[in-house]
Amino acid sequence: MRIEPSQLSGVITFVPQPHHDDRGLFTRTFDAQIFDEWAGSTTAATFVQDSQSRSLRGVIRGLHGRSGAGEAKLVRCARGAVHDVLVDARPQSPTxxxxxxxxxxxxxxxHLYVPPGMLHGFQALSDIADVCYRIDRPHDPTEDLAVxxxxxxxxIAWPLPPTLLSPRDAAAGSWAELVTHLRG
Known part of the structure; x- marks a missing residue:
């Protein structure tokens, strides 16, 4: 598995090395040892929940985040393709x-490692896109943030016109409102 740094502080991508043969392919989708070598700890053991979403072409999900301690996630697209966006919402971060x-x-x-304090969203580029999330804390709807x-x-330049937003995403607040909230 190859590791690629990001321009955003603490964000990293893991790129598996699939084995292809006449049957198709086999790839490792997660390796706790490699993850922990990168993290310098046993962070992989803190993942407590795996979730999956399915979206149709043009659907935008996000931008979502969590207040409080935030939420770390490992995100990947298991089927199709997505335009994935992270926004650094950590006031003390250099980015x-x-x-x-x-x-x-x-x-x-x-695989995209999203540290706590980021806003995350994506747009489905394929007819169907399945996105898998490995999350480090149980979901608490009272901590949900949306921009x-x-x-x-x-x-943010989205590649396709949005075809559908959830009611929550359609009513999401502004970045300026979130910054005011974060800086309290």
Missing amino acids: FGRHEVFLLDDIEFR AHDDPDLG
């Missing part, structure tokens, strides 16, 4: 307010 885009797909099988995917202060 606060910046965003970065990643292509996650079922060709390269990149509008099209907030002009963030200036």
